[in-house]
Amino acid sequence: MPQPDHISKLGVPDPAGLDEDLRAIWAKCVEKLGFVPNVFSAYSLKPQRLRHFMAMYNDIMRAESGLSKLEREMVAVVVSSANRCYYCLVAHGAAVRELSGDPELGEMMALNYRVARLDDRQRAMLDYAWKLTTVPYLVDDADRDGLRAVGLTEGDVFDLSETVAFFNLSNRMASATDMMPNREYHRSTRA
């Protein structure tokens, strides 16, 4: 059986019927990436929700921050690994490969980040991401102090935490809709 046969189990509206602002984004995606990410298609079932999701996503992943874009993608993948979210592991695993130029780093983040060779700061961020994802009620002052000890500012801790929090949202939207990633992600930066 060829894999997969759907984008979202809740269905995807015809993009031709979307509002102009969304159609413009679709066009821009095709121009830049060659395809419209399936998360946008799946979310377009509720156009206003998609707008909020994209606004939040773009700000968390692309705005200025003490965390590099690669680090934010690494956090995204580690959160998605804890939640075993297929869509996000595929799409953001590709992003880690692309931004780092290191195909193995993407695999390590997805499969078990603890095997990766990382500096203390990155390791502390990923341990925190795992803990805030799996046992959020156990996060305490010692965890925040540990992040400060490797150099994170209060603003960095906020950014890191919101990245973790955001992927705990998006992982659940992907699982809820059985969202399938675009095939293009699988091929990128493999060697």
Added chain:
Amino acid sequence: MPQPDHISKLGVPDPAGLDEDLRAIWAKCVEKLGFVPNVFSAYSLKPQRLRHFMAMYNDIMRAESGLSKLEREMVAVVVSSANRCYYCLVAHGAAVRELSGDPELGEMMALNYRVARLDDRQRAMLDYAWKLTTVPYLVDDADRDGLRAVGLTEGDVFDLSETVAFFNLSNRMASATDMMPNREYHRSTRA
């Protein structure tokens, strides 16, 4: 020791220094609620992030939906119960009490929703919220079919899922910052 002594462990900026749009929201909160919810204060460390958070929140919790506002608050509390998030349990537990006029219903949602007398539709929604929160990777067609069987449309399943997903985000922001709820929530609609 009096409880609590902080709003966020990452600190809260002086509201006088916030942009005009946020100060207007602060004023409106005081007018309507008598206080500014601490989640806004905590999030104002990053004003643009706060704007995205509020936009998403307002749309998920207040827009037209097949789920009533009370039902969305019940889902919020059950997700927060699974994640043992103090802030959200207090703030949204109060909302369940207020919207239902039933003080015990709020407590049941926070402590163990399974003891509540609910109709099949509400029980199915809360069981789904618990599962999508705790083991999102196990959600499958049978879960979606179960929701359809009690009358949810595709759009309702989307709304329910996004409510669950959103509180998985906000629970983690609250735990990450050790966010403390305003005292006013504790008193409302207790009898």
Added chain:
Amino acid sequence: MPQPDHISKLGVPDPAGLDEDLRAIWAKCVEKLGFVPNVFSAYSLKPQRLRHFMAMYNDIMRAESGLSKLEREMVAVVVSSANRCYYCLVAHGAAVRELSGDPELGEMMALNYRVARLDDRQRAMLDYAWKLTTVPYLVDDADRDGLRAVGLTEGDVFDLSETVAFFNLSNRMASATDMMPNREYHRSTRA
């Protein structure tokens, strides 16, 4: 649907048919509290068992001890939080509010005790209560030494442990019978 409609899913005998000693206790409860706690009604299905339960309960919660009555109630609520026992969280959460005069402390114990501001001794006792409840087979010398380090005597460790153990019993009787708490608990000491 109004909440709740039963006291115990195993049924409750007519109090008029109880032995004289129990009827005297019922009368005393009404006089002092204004109601008979539902745990007594539920347990009266087996009068002799109720007598043993009350004797043990009274001695653990009210006898002289190195732990204050408030501390024992805090332990009761934390154990019940780990076990998500609705009855005990409601009844003993009220006791924490009453004995401390601090409505938020009761909520914190019930929802996530780790957010409360506590001295080292109380925090160590509650961490121990959580561990002995959730992973009793991992309790070892280091745990006992930790309690001694914050000032507990051997007798205090015994009392603390038995309080934890007792609520692991009573939580399970409440879950087994789907025991519902009296409504009066919800209202007491809310502000």
Added chain:
Amino acid sequence: MPQPDHISKLGVPDPAGLDEDLRAIWAKCVEKLGFVPNVFSAYSLKPQRLRHFMAMYNDIMRAESGLSKLEREMVAVVVSSANRCYYCLVAHGAAVRELSGDPELGEMMALNYRVARLDDRQRAMLDYAWKLTTVPYLVDDADRDGLRAVGLTEGDVFDLSETVAFFNLSNRMASATDMMPNREYHRSTRA
């Protein structure tokens, strides 16, 4: 290193100093069993507590009930298996061997009760004991109905539940004190 070297890590008072009623019980144990069970010695640190513990224990394990004494011991061992309580597994495992005359049945209850050949009634009781021990907050009407379906009365469900609840208490007292069982238990009814 010979095993073990203590009865309770909280210490054991000199039995000669105990009150007369307890010394009489000690004497009776020696007469009937050949030894004083270490749980009594450990609990004698607080004589009044021991009295309540013995009263409750004797009534739960020896009074008339729809559950046979062997069945109550089987439940005791299965609860103790879930909690990995060394003392109770050794002492009550011996009781299962003695009452059944089947040395393998005792081992099965202690190690993994699911491998035992049991009738539907006993299997349902042990599955319930495991669930009420490990996830008490998930016990619901379906579980109670399942017990009724194999013939348990309301009173039997009460007795079964209290047996489960009691060993959740005693397992924790044993773990809290690192209680060691008398050596005699190991040898009894092995072939």
Added chain:
Amino acid sequence: MPQPDHISKLGVPDPAGLDEDLRAIWAKCVEKLGFVPNVFSAYSLKPQRLRHFMAMYNDIMRAESGLSKLEREMVAVVVSSANRCYYCLVAHGAAVRELSGDPELGEMMALNYRVARLDDRQRAMLDYAWKLTTVPYLVDDADRDGLRAVGLTEGDVFDLSETVAFFNLSNRMASATDMMPNREYHRSTRA
């Protein structure tokens, strides 16, 4: 930091010093695969153990069986996914991609096999693999009957079970030694 810098954290002997039979296998691997799999290098610390490991491995994965070679590799990856074993996920994920010619199937097996479109027989085998890996003590007649219901013979159930069991062994050897996979696996059959 380039990834990775070791084969096994317990060290790897100089292959030139290995016995002739093993050197012959090394040569054959280079000839057929282009490299010696790192699991052989890591295991060569104990040559006799390596011989047993290879004999067992070859028989389980390559002998005649009611399970196809692809199916056995799918089982290997699902077990390794449950155990989050980096080495086996990379090496056997590549094997699934190669044998199926379907790059996405390999990713699905590694990340969350439940999202794959599979026939009932394969899905039942993978559900069994997950259960026997994570909660082996809960496997019972119903699980074996479920496999028979989708067509597995007694011999097939044996083969499936031993494949699961074997990768529970090899996953732990990989984790114990922090075994790193050869880079070649990452590139194979990606599009």
Added chain:
Amino acid sequence: MPQPDHISKLGVPDPAGLDEDLRAIWAKCVEKLGFVPNVFSAYSLKPQRLRHFMAMYNDIMRAESGLSKLEREMVAVVVSSANRCYYCLVAHGAAVRELSGDPELGEMMALNYRVARLDDRQRAMLDYAWKLTTVPYLVDDADRDGLRAVGLTEGDVFDLSETVAFFNLSNRMASATDMMPNREYHRSTRA
């Protein structure tokens, strides 16, 4: 109901039909032990697999090693305790009793190894066995360093790890087939 009534739920071939080498092993077992271990009978469904299993087993448990035979059996039992494997707990629990001459040590390993009085080296090995069994993906340099700190060489760590790994295999074969141990094990070295 007498316990048990089968050796393996997948059936056992008539030993008379086995190849000569296996029949010779059967005869030798009867001569030395008085019986053929049921694991051999169960595994003889696939004679070649049995040969590999026996070869690996004999080398891991009986070859020269920095771990004594008793220590390897202790590890076997602790792994089987984590996995709640009835067959291996009975058979290897007997081996611990026999090799140590200490009946209680066998019970402690099976029921909760943490209650045993052990030297630091043995305790570290058993803690490692438990961790590698239950959360293999969390094993890291600190664990290996901990073993070195109590005197284990690289080769000893390998042997310890492979013993753990092997019983994770054999526990699952026993659970998969509902393998029942020979009755003789229950009686040996009980006093």
